[in-house]
Amino acid sequence: GIGIGEISTEISQNSWNMNGVAFFRAREALDIVKKEEKMRMTYIISHDKELDFIINSMYMLMDSIIGEWTISKWESVYAYEKYHNYEQAGKYLEKSRQAISNSCKSAHLEKIKQGEEDIKRLIENYLM
Numbered sequence: 574g575i576g577i578g579e580i581s582t583e584i585s586q587n588s589w590n591m592n593g594v595a596f597f598r599a600r601e602a603l604d605i606v607k608k609e610e611k612m613r614m615t616y617i618i619s620h621d622k623e624l625d626f627i628i629n630s631m632y633m634l635m636d637s638i639i640g641e642w643t644i645s646k647w648e649s650v651y652a653y654e655k656y657h658n659y660e661q662a663g664k665y666l667e668k669s670r671q672a673i674s675n676s677c678k679s680a681h682l683e684k685i686k687q688g689e690e691d692i693k694r695l696i697e698n699y700l701m
Contacts, residue, residue, distance in 0.1 A: 574603030577619035577700045614639070619700045628692055635688045638681050649676035 576598025582591045588599075598618040605616045615632040619625055642650070652662035652673065659670040659677075666673065677683075 574599045574601070574606055575615065575617040576600070576602060577617065577696065617696075619696075621700060624695065624699055628695060631688055631692055635685055638685060642680050646676050646680040649673045650680055650682055653677050653682070 576595040578594030578598055580591060580595050581593035585591050588596065602616040602618045606613050609616075613629075613633055614636040617625055617628050617632065648666055649662065649668075649672075652665045653659065656662045656665060659673045662673045663670045
């Protein structure tokens, strides 16, 4: 659950000890994720319901793709994200460079990363 808004308390290790619009919205978003179980993993609430609709639609599509990942794809994506290249990721997982590349491609990693960047840009340009 992602909430966009003000924070009215000091930053704390435990988010439940923090307060403000951002946290109320995040908790509401988390409740929505819990209700919709397998349909969503991510939900955002801000002051702009129309933009929330667009971003949440993007998240739902990305979550659908990620929800189909096998353990092998998760491992390949993790290793690639950690080392930023297929060769090192392959060494880490004791797999070939090509196996890591193929796994990341079939996971649609570049599309997910582009979606994440697009959402970041929308939030920075329209909600901050």
